[in-house]
Amino acid sequence: MKTLKPVGRNDECPCGSNKKFKNCCLGVFPDEKIFYEKDVISIILEKSPQFKRYYEEKRKRIHNKLFWAIKRNSTPHIKCRNGTKPSGEHIIWLKEIPPKTIKPSVIAHEMEHIILVEEGYPYTFPRNTAINFSSFVNSLLQDPLIYRRLEKYDFDVKNDYIKNIEQLCEELGFSNSPQKAPTEELEKIKWILVYTQANLIKENLSIKEDICSFNELFNKYYKEIAEEGDRLIEVIQEMGFSTIEEQNELLKHILKKYNLESILFII
Numbered sequence: 001m002k003t004l005k006p007v008g009r010n011d012e013c014p015c016g017s018n019k020k021f022k023n024c025c026l027g028v029f030p031d032e033k034i035f036y037e038k039d040v041i042s043i044i045l046e047k048s049p050q051f052k053r054y055y056e057e058k059r060k061r062i063h064n065k066l067f068w069a070i071k072r073n074s075t076p077h078i079k080c081r082n083g084t085k086p087s088g089e090h091i092i093w094l095k096e097i098p099p100k101t102i103k104p105s106v107i108a109h110e111m112e113h114i115i116l117v118e119e120g121y122p123y124t125f126p127r128n129t130a131i132n133f134s135s136f137v138n139s140l141l142q143d144p145l146i147y148r149r150l151e152k153y154d155f156d157v158k159n160d161y162i163k164n165i166e167q168l169c170e171e172l173g174f175s176n177s178p179q180k181a182p183t184e185e186l187e188k189i190k191w192i193l194v195y196t197q198a199n200l201i202k203e204n205l206s207i208k209e210d211i212c213s214f215n216e217l218f219n220k221y222y223k224e225i226a227e228e229g230d231r232l233i234e235v236i237q238e239m240g241f242s243t244i245e246e247q248n249e250l251l252k253h254i255l256k257k258y259n260l261e262s263i264l265f266i267i
């Protein structure tokens with residue numbers, strides 16, 4: 001397999017405008033190494049019939065520009081992330097291009113986030129770009145729907161879910177004898193959102209296994225937060241959140257409850 005080069009200034013713009021990149025979209029994500037979608041996708045289309053079916057049916061649902069880039073930075077276990085600028089352009093970051101070790105279902109998951117945004121599901125952005133946990137709020141609302149949608153394409157979503165929760169446990173220190181509850185307000189909120197998300201996904205997928213004792217550990221070490229999380233889950237369940245309006249209400253409720261309005265905004 002040859003190594004792929006990112007799109008150069010004088011190459012054709014990846015948006016398909018037939019202009020040079022430097023005269024078209026170069027400034028949209030100026031700090032990113034952008035790649036052509038066909039180069040990114042072809043390997044997955046070849047090896048995954050599920051992804052091929054998904055891609056052929058769903059790619060056309062993304063109307064705004066979508067860019068594919070190499071993920072730099074931190075959180076090493078996250079192989080794939082998505083983002084949307086307030087002006088509407090989307091980006092999917094991958095840990096490696098071509099994605100040799102990234103599961104096709106994980107890439108489909110990121111694409112589905114973008115489709116949900118285009119369908120008008122509420123999406124939060126941090127008011128201060130230094131704060132990155134708005135992705136937790138977005139995941140809280142969108143992931144259960146995404147898991148359900150991807151099940152239709154015979155992806156092994158259940159396995160993805162278990163992996164995801166295990167990684168969250170690891171990341172938040174549940175698995176290595178946690179010492180103390182987070183005191184930072186933002187950390188607390190992150191915990192609550194992760195906890196709620198884990199429960200919500202479990203509810204929606206009807207997965208019965210006790211996955212790495214996530215709930216017990218949480219309750220044992222972080223009782224106060226777990227109670228908050230439980231109340232939030234009640235609200236979520238009452239609402240059912242199957243329509244955009246319900247999701248909007250839910251998101252507003254969460255933002256208000258945890259005084260997040262000054263930190264996040266909704267589009």
Ligand SMILES: [Zn+2]
Nearest residue numbers: 013015024025
């Ligand atoms: Zn362009």
Ligand SMILES: [Zn+2]
Nearest residue numbers: 109113139143
């Ligand atoms: Zn997600």
